[in-house]
Structures are given as structure tokens and as C-alpha cells.
Amino acid sequence: MSVLAVRSLCKTFDGFRAVNDVSFAVARGEFLAMIGPNGAGKSTCFNMINGQLAPDSGAILFEGQEISGLEARAVWRLGVGRTFQIAATFASMTVIENVQMALISHAGEIYWPWRPARSLHRERALCLLEQVGMHEAADRPCRELAYGDVKRVEFAIALASEPRLLLMDEPTAGMGPGERNELIALVKKLVVERGISVLFTEHSMDVVFAFADRIIVLARGQLIADGTAADIRDNERVRDVYFGSGKTFAGAAP
């Protein structure tokens, strides 16, 4: 059974069809890339899956359960983690407190009004930070971090709730090429270890072709291709969408 199944998803903004009849599925343990030019509807798709937006029509099934229209926090509680295109963390907290927050919420302790939060789940938070290579910065204010490090922290936050599906919207946006490959390699390693399925969007074709198990392509709100890296590279429609030439993909053989 697929972890996530999206069927005939549609969303219109003021008459503009941002997402138009999109269907796809994420298999268990799969590392699935969603690519497409700017404005193709990738983020809108993401926002509908994680509950920030309600779709106009269509179905979103997480492990067989209909989740479309649920609130973001309800979707999270079912086991769907999320990172954002522009990394979102709590700037007034330390790095480790950011992760602790997610652990506290996962443990259902958000409404505890008395016990100090900083002593809760500290060990586990340190362990998660260690896995993303940020344990040395644990007690630094999150706002002081370089952007690439913020992305790592955000990844640790997303892992904290032990999700079975991770939605990563441009996990490497705003990073340099070296840093980019490093982060994706880390992400891939950790999710494979945990058996987490991942749906991610990415503009760097190097990253996509090197790491994705499968690729789906969105253009103008519609799904135009679905297949392995080789399939996508040879797909005429995909070439047309990316400026009508195959050059974008030429040097990116894995």
C-alpha cells in the first residue's frame, strides 16, 4: 500500500488553476521528487497535503485515511512531518529548545503549565541534533545560525515526531552546491534508516537526479510525467517545459 495517495487534486485561486487534476502516490520508503518550473503548483500541492490549504476537490489519503481538509496540526499528529521552503524555526529559542518543542508536542505535553520545558526530552533532542550534525550548536540562539544550519535544525524538528511521511519543500533552497549535496545525502541516509517516505521539491537537478528514487513533474498545475530519472530525462514534454531543450539535464547523469 502506498503511504500517500493523491487523487485528482484541484485548487483554484481567483480563477487561476494552481493545481489541476493531479494524481500520484508515494510508496513506503520511497524518496520521491516533485519537480517543475516556478509556478507549477508544487508548493500549493504541499500546502494541501499538510493541511495548510483545503483542496477544492480531490482526495488525499495518508495510509488509507482521508486527510484533505484536516488542519495542519491534525495531519502532523497522524505522522506527516514538514519542512518549509523558507525555513521556519522559533527565533527566540535555542537550537535544542526548537527540537524540544517538537518533542514536547509529540508527547502531548504542550499544555503543561508548571514543569520547566528546558529539562524535558533534552537527551532525545541532543541525539536528534547529533544526527543532523548540529549538537555542538545546541545551546546557541537559533537566530544566530547560518541559513544552511537552520535548515538542518528544521530537519531535526521534523524528525522529532517520528513521522512516516516527510514533506520537504525545497530542502536545499538558498544553499551553496557543496552544502546542498551534503544535506540531501544526510536526509536520504536518515530517512532510509528510519523507513520514512519522503516527498520533496527541488530546483537543483543535480540533487534530484542523484538522489530521487522516482520523479514526478508538474507544469502549469498538471502532472506531465512520472518515472525514473532516465524516463524523465528522455521525456519530450518535460524537455519542452524546461525551455524546450534537453540541455538542462545533459550533464547530470548520476
Add this chain to the structure above:
Amino acid sequence: MTLSAFFFLILNGLSSASALFFVAVGLSLIFGVSRIINLAHGSFYMLGTYIAYSCATRVGGAFGFWGGILVTALIVGALGALIEIVLLRRIYRAPELFQLLATFALVLVFSDATLYLWGPEDLLGPRAPGLRGAVEILGRHLPSYDLFLAILGPLLLLVLHVTLVRTRFGRLIRAATQDREMVGALGVNQALLFTAVFALGAALAGFGGALQVAREPASLSTDLIAITDAFVVVVVGGMGSITGAYLAAVIIAEVKALCIGLGVVHVGLLSVNFSKFTLVAEFLVMAVVLIVRPFGLLGRMQAAVRTIAEPEDPIRPATPLLKVLGLITLIALACLPLLAHSFPYALILGIDVLIAVIFAASLHFIAGPGGMHSFGHAAYFGLGAYGAALLVKWLALPMGAALLVAPLVALLGALLFGWFSVRLSGIYLAMLTLAFAQIVWAVVFQWEELTGGSNGVIGIWPPPPFDQAWVYFLLCLVLAVIAVLVLRRVLFSPLGYAMRAGRDSELRAEAIGIDVKRVHWLAFVIAGAVCGVAGGLFTFAKGSISPEVIHLNHSIDGLIMVLLGGIQTLTGPIVGASLFAVLQDMVMRDSEYWRALLGGIILLLVLAFPQGIVGALARLFDRARAP
């Protein structure tokens, strides 16, 4: 009511609508471009009336009156430009609340400057030359000046609209309203644009005030009335939308006119006096509009302003030094009763300070870590105070029970008002909390049978041994310490962290399963209940209670206390409240012009200690420790 009477009422309402629009439109323009919450806008309006009065009486005649109105607009506009250049430019990047403090200081300064120049008496200007008569409409007489105003409002709207759409200046204003950074990036001289818009907004306020000279006396109380009206209109219409502002002005003015027109209406056995609703009508309208349309009638969701102040430092448990300092302060305070013989006033002042500390700490709880800038925190103070006073008065409850009920009453109020308020954010949340506070104030003010109206409730003295100042002082001290420690404890708990998480990034908080609205609601309720304790203590400390404690002034006092100490620190509100209470007490007692003095002190603090007193001290301390 006949149809013609109704029509007449509507027409009358339109002239009031124009008056509201004149005050509000400048505020809306200024906020749209600079995001400054200019509390001094009402002062510009008030100055407008006074200056126009002087022109009309000193110069006299049609020239003195009509020319005076134009001259007034120019003078107030120039004054606005001066203030923008000298003061506001320094604080554009400061947090929103900070700008509020600075502009409120201007309110105080202008108020006393006006008092100095024109004296305390209300001044009634001449009637408008050429428009002294009345027009007969449907068999009734409408003053022709009112008709003139009713027409002038829409005319001004038209002129401004065309200016915004057609001229380069107008396009720049619209562009800056949408994205001021982009406008700067495109090479527009932002400084000049901001000054020009501020001057224009001030001139419009002065113009509006000047036009009132023929209708109403120039009075020192108009500044706060005008600013509240203006805010209500701007928020109801949608921040930055001038058409929305006119629409809102019309709706509010008409609702008020109808309330007066309806008078006492008998429905079956029930008789409702609608004219009593005029005090609260605009706030009811605002509350309803904000609940239904969170960004006002024609407003849009605001793009986030990216150049805000740095996020605060992570909170840390008290250092040993802080604990020792706290303990020393506590011991010193506990010894204060020993001074009672030589300085009897010290205890009275001490009680005031402690009540202020509870008030400010509870406000800081939601305004700082919660990011909810409540402009109506006095409501919960008042609910606690009246809750205690009325129980003693009507049910003869003992003080202990009354002090227990005080936070409960405040809690119930916060439960209701908070539910709506936390659904909004930023200035809209501020205005909704203000609306609720004004509604509470109006109810208390008007419901004379229960609350004693403007006279309040008197004779609520504590029983022995609390009737001795030093015993009552110790009671306040114990409760203040408990309140501060409980709030602090909650801030360090998961709930407090979740509240900050929701403030830092609602997106991220929701994405890790935090119900931000519910967490903020809960925080709002906790703050309200703690504030109710302060209210209860206040009642027994003064032996009486009057509606003043619920008024906007008191809410703003609370904000000043918080900002003075430093909103981004945990001890800030305690220091700020203490200092404010002492300052207010000493300055007020010693000077006729205490407002100006207080305003001057606030301005000095704003410019010298942008992070508040504790924030500044912490920074000094850090610098000293760094190698």
C-alpha cells in the same frame, strides 16, 4: 419615527461621518506607508481646533475663519514634518509598541503645551461666516454648516482618491503601502516620502480639527477622543484604505445617529434606551466587523514587514546574581513597614507600586512572550476591581472572598474576549482588545443602578487588621510575589514555550501540532485572571473604584510600564511598573504640567534606552563581561 425624520437623521449622520473621516484618513495614510501607530494624531486634530480658534477670533471675519482653516492645516502639517524628522525617523525600525510609546509621549507633551498656550477652559469659536443659517429639508432645519461638512467629506475622499490613482506621489504612497522595502530598493527617496506622507496626514488632521471650530468648543479632552475615533474608523475600514475609512465613518456615524434618534423604545414590557448605546456604538461596530472580517471592511492582509527589530534572546532561568538581587529587593520591601512612622507615604506608594507590578507583569505575559499587544488590558483590571467592589457592596462578602472572586470575574471576561481577540494579530488584535475594554467601560459607566456610574462604588475598606497600611502592604507584597513567580513559572513551562513558539512562527508551531490559537487563548485567560488580582487589591487600597481604571489611559499606562522596563526581558515589567508608579506619583504631585514632564521623560527613555531599562542594563552587563 416617520420616514422624513429618519431621512433627516441619516443626513445629520453624514456630517458627523465627514468629521470622523477627516481625523481618520490621515492616520490611515500614515500607517499604510510608515506602519507607525501614531497616537499623537488626535493631538494634531485638537491643535487644529485651537489654532483655528485663534485665527478666527484674533483675525476675525470670513478671512480669519476660512483662511484660518487653511493656515491651520499648513501649520499642523509643518509640525508633523518636524516631528517626523526629529523623532520618528529614529524609531522606524523599533518594535511597533515602542513607536506607540514615543507617540503617546507626544500626546502628553502636546496636551500640556495646549494647556499652557490656551488655558484649561473650553473655547467656543465663532460660527462659520456665510454658513450661519440653516437649510430647510423635509420641514426640518439643518444647519447649513453641517450640510457643508456632509458634502466636504466625500469631496475630500474624491480628491485623495484621484491623487492616489493619478499622481506620481499617489502611486508612491500606494506602492509603499504594499511593500515599502521594494519602493526603497527601486531608488525612491524613502525619507522624503515618509516625511511628506506624515506631513500630509498631520495636515489632514489639523484641517479636520479646524473645521470643527464652528461646531464644537476647542477642548483639551479632544485628543484622546479623536484618536480613539480615528483608530476605530481606520480599523473598521481596513488599514491603509481611504475608501474603507469613509465607509466606516459613515456606518459608525449613522449607527450613533440612529441610537440617538431612536431614544427609548418600548418592546413589550421591556424598554430600551438606545441613546445609552452611543458611547459604545462604535466599539460594538468595530468588534462585530473585526470578528467577521479580520482585516476590516476593505482591508487586505498585510504583507509582513521584514525590517523589524531583532528577535529577543532565548529566556534563561534566573542567574544566581538575579536570585540574590531579587531576594535583597524582597527583604528590603518586607522591611518597608519599619519606615512607616517616619515616611507614612512610603507604604501608600509601595502599595501602588505592587499593584502596578501585578498589572504590568500580567500584561507583559501576553504582550511580550505572547506577542499579543493588548490595548485593553485595563478591562481585566476593572473587572477584578468591580467584581470585588460589587460583591462587597451588594452581597456584603468579606474581603478574602472578594479578593478570590476578583480574578475569577476577570478570568470570565478574558475567556470571552480572548476567544475573539486571539483570532487576530498585530494592530487588529490591539484594536479588538481596545474595543472590548471600551465596551466594558461603557457598560460600567452607564449601568448606574449596579455600578454607580461615573461616581463608582465607594466605601470599600478592608477589615482589620488590613485597615492598617503596613498590613495591607504586606498582603499586596505576598500576592505580587506569588503573581510574578507564577507567571514566570508558566513562561518556562511547555505552555509558555508554546506561546512563544506561536509568536515566533505560527506556521512552524502549527506544523508541529501546536494549536496556536488555543495556547494564546489560554495565555490570555491566565493574564486576565492575574490582572484581576491587581484590580481587587486596588479596590481595597483606595476604598473606592470608578470607571477610570478601565479607560484607555490605564491600558496605555500598562503598556508604558512594560516598555519602560523592556518588553524583551522578564524582569522588565517589574522595574518598569515600579518606576512608572513612582514617577507618576512624584511628578504628578509636584507639577502642574506633569503630563509634559512625564512625556519628556518617556521620550528621553525612548531615545536613550531603546530596549527598555532592563534591556539596556543587560546589554551593558554583557558588554562588560565580554573580553
